Amino acid sequence: MVLEDSLGIGEELEQEMARIVDSYQCEWQTTLNDPQRLALFRSFVNSDQPDEAVQRHELRGQPQLLQTETLPEGELPSGRGRRYATLTPFRRRRGSAPA
Incomplete structure (x- = not known):
């Protein structure tokens, strides 16, 4: 919003906004029609x-x-007898960030 147009750009801004409004199209409606x-x-x-x-x-x-169907919060599907991954401790090496 321009209150005091000390730079004299109010008319230019109004024309630019009018061009934007005139060129508006609903992209989804255009897609539905094509x-x-x-x-x-x-x-x-x-x-x-x-x-x-x-x-x-x-x-x-x-x-x-x-x-x-969603599972209650905190419950996972039963995976008895399945091994998904092994957990191994992380060994620090030179150049690794401190914990």
Whole structure:
């Protein structure tokens, strides 16, 4: 907001803002109206089949993603009998940062 236009740039700023407002376009609406651009929005680049893992349901007339089953906070899936990684202590070498 320009209160006192001591530099005399108010008119120039108004014209620049008018150009910006006049050239505005909704990029998503432009994409929806252009079949070539819309074709870029699909699950897989090399297949027209939708992703089977993504499931939707209708909520208030709009498609919504189904919530997948979530684990309670702090619980991990059981991995009994599986060894994922070994833990070895970190040996300090010359040039390593102190702990």
